[in-house]
Amino acid sequence: MHEREMKQLRELYESGVFQKPFYSDRLHGIEDFDSYESFTKIPFMYKQDIRRTKPFERTATPPEEAYGFFSSSGTTGKKTFYLYSKTDKKVHEEFVKTYFTPLGIGPSDIGGVFAPVDTGVMAHTMMWQFTTMGCGYVNCPEPSPRNIIESIQDVPVTLIATRPSVVCSIIGNPEYERIARESSVRMMLMGGGFLTNGRRHLIEKAWGAECYGMFGMSEVFGPMAGECRAQDGYHYLDKYLMVEIVDPVTHGPLGPGEYGVAVYTTLWNKGFPLLRYWTDDYIAVDTSTCRCGSDLPRLRYKGRLADSLNINGSYVFPSMLEECLFTNGYFGEYRAVQGDRIRVILEKTDGFEMSGELKQKIDELFMSDVVIEYVDREQLLYDGHGIRFTKEDR
Ligand SMILES: [Zn+2]
Known part of the structure; x- marks a missing residue:
């Protein structure tokens, strides 16, 4: 089980990716990644472990390879910074093309980023996703209903990226809904939380646009999985990301389709490698072939365990x-x-x-x-x- 991932981790180890004590202390005695069984002896990495360290204590990447730094919002504890490397940017672009290309997103589109100003990482990564696909974009960091409507009246925006609650804020105002439906907006790309089918239908009806969910976390690099036209789970690139689903209480592994806490291990030379990172996200992984024809696995997300x-x-x-x-x-x-x-x-x-x-x-x-x-x-x-x-x- 997981032979491919173990081989990738062994190669990363040999190339020095885990040389800092933050990783080597966890790996003590299990550096050879000889089996998934021994891999599961690596203790989970928790958010509080990250909070206690600075970004260069968690990376083998030299400063000249930094593309930037992400940070947590700090609303639930100490602000935490993550190094985002130039290699991460390239890998991120590969993820974006994987889930945006099947949606027909391309240079003729104009993106509207309506991420509130307090969601800095989300706003940046949404802009980067659009530039990756060759789309121009407009950024509106104060997305009041009026600002949303004025932006789509002045700029021929075809795609909107933000949180579901933001695009729902115009609903109930008949004039705003009319302008939204008559606008050039054809697609909604929703991030920053869960998207239920009930809310999706509400958004699609009010805006006259298709609505797709995106999924991610700043510890990985923001958006990392997205829905296809089948709207049945979030596709991700498993060659770069190993997702373990574990029982919230026993921490034992769960099988495909079973819900549990997602634990991530990144499989490339990442600026901030994740090694069995406990996300607190309640997720199931579907490995069956999707109705869109793709064999890439899909995440299904119910929410954060702390919010349940x-x-x-x-x-x-x-x-x-x-x-x-x-x-x-x-x-x-x-x-x-x-x-x-x-x-x-x-x-x-x-x-x-x-x-x-x-x-x-x-x-x-x-x-x-x-x-x-x-x-x-x-x-x-x-x-x-x-x-x-x-x-x-x-
Ligand atoms: Zn699909």
């Missing part, structure tokens, strides 16, 4: 509640709070009434009789970092 609620040993994610709501006529903001009972908090909206059928589906999702509450929209507005599921303080 553990109910009777099962993990329930915000994406699951959103899918349930959005496919049953509710399209507003939502939260869930776990206390003695689960409270699902929705915004007060005209014209929506919870059907018995939807209430039953929500109860089934949370495996209990859920309390439904309604509050003003302002109390629920999603800032993109906010946590939709919380536990009650006791």
